[in-house]
Amino acid sequence: NAGVTQTPKFRILKIGQSMTLQCTQDMNHNYMYWYRQDPGMGLKLIYYSVGAGITDKGEVPNGYNVSRSTTEDFPLRLELAAPSQTSVYFCASSTGRPIDQPQHFGDGTRLSIL
Amino acid sequence: TQLLEQSPQFLSIQEGENLTVYCNSSSVFSSLQWYRQEPGEGPVLLVTVVTGGEVKKLKRLTFQFGDARKDSSLHITAAQPGDTGLYLCAGAAETSGSRLTFGEGTQLTVNP
Numbered sequence: 001n002a003g004v005t006q007t008p009k010f011r012i013l014k015i016g017q018s019m020t021l022q023c024t025q026d027m028n029h030n031y032m033y034w035y036r037q038d039p040g041m042g043l044k045l046i047y048y049s050v051g052a053g054i055t056d057k058g059e060v061p062n063g064y065n066v067s068r069s070t071t072e073d074f075p076l077r078l079e080l081a082a083p084s085q086t087s088v089y090f091c092a093s094s095t096g097r098p099i100d101q102p103q104h105f106g107d108g109t110r111l112s113i114l
Numbered sequence: 115t116q117l118l119e120q121s122p123q124f125l126s127i128q129e130g131e132n133l134t135v136y137c138n139s140s141s142v143f144s145s146l147q148w149y150r151q152e153p154g155e156g157p158v159l160l161v162t163v164v165t166g167g168e169v170k171k172l173k174r175l176t177f178q179f180g181d182a183r184k185d186s187s188l189h190i191t192a193a194q195p196g197d198t199g200l201y202l203c204a205g206a207a208e209t210s211g212s213r214l215t216f217g218e219g220t221q222l223t224v225n226p
Contacts (some may be wrong), residue, residue: 004156017160031212032215035216040219040221041121041218041219042118042120042202042216042217042218042219043157043202043204043216044216045213045214048213050212056212058146058213088159090156092156097206097211097212098145098147098204098206098210098212098213098214099144099145099207099208099209100145102147102159102162103157103159103214104159105156105157105158106156107154107155107156108154108155108156
């Protein structure tokens with residue numbers, strides 16, 4: 001029962017470093033999403049994808065990049081880490097649009113930038 | 115921009131009490147989902163409501179979608195410590211396409 005798998009679970013970065021958060025799903029879902037969750041807050045959409053080769057910006061895309069070369073994988077790239085990017089990052093997937101289908105979430109990556 | 119406001123933000127009650135969590139917006143949503151999130155984990159879907167006035171029950175949890183599809187509520191009867199978690203409402207609209215709008219959540223603590 002793998003579902004949505006995110007790696008790493010925890011990471012500490014220095015300001016200006018770069019890293020890639022990995023997300024893979026084994027449910028053959030076309031839709032995939034990246035969210036960030038700050039303390040006491042809900043989820044903010046960073047980027048999403050409706051299929052391989054297609055990506056689009058969400059509410060808070062600045063400072064991030066994504067790619068979707070396969071159905072299974074949807075990595076999130078931070079190029080120049082900033083303290084404001086300290087957060088918990090969640091990847092999710094679904095079979096279709098949010099109107100019709102629920103989203104399945106990974107367990108998150110907790111990222112601290114110092 | 116569509117916004118969902120949840121209230122209360124924090125709720126601490128004793129085991130056996132009843133509670134209601136509210137999710138309100140000035141926008142109309144085609145459907146509304148409720149998720150529960152436990153520490154260190156991602157949100158997990160509880161229910162989806164799609165019809166104005168709809169009421170769905172999940173054991174001790176009752177979910178209602180407002181007639182105008184702008185608001186929703188979650189009522190828990192006889193709360194148990196296992197109900198502790200962050201409850202998130204999330205709305206989907208035709209105009210938002212593939213996006214889901216999340217509320218900021220209600221942190222519920224049920225004390226034994």
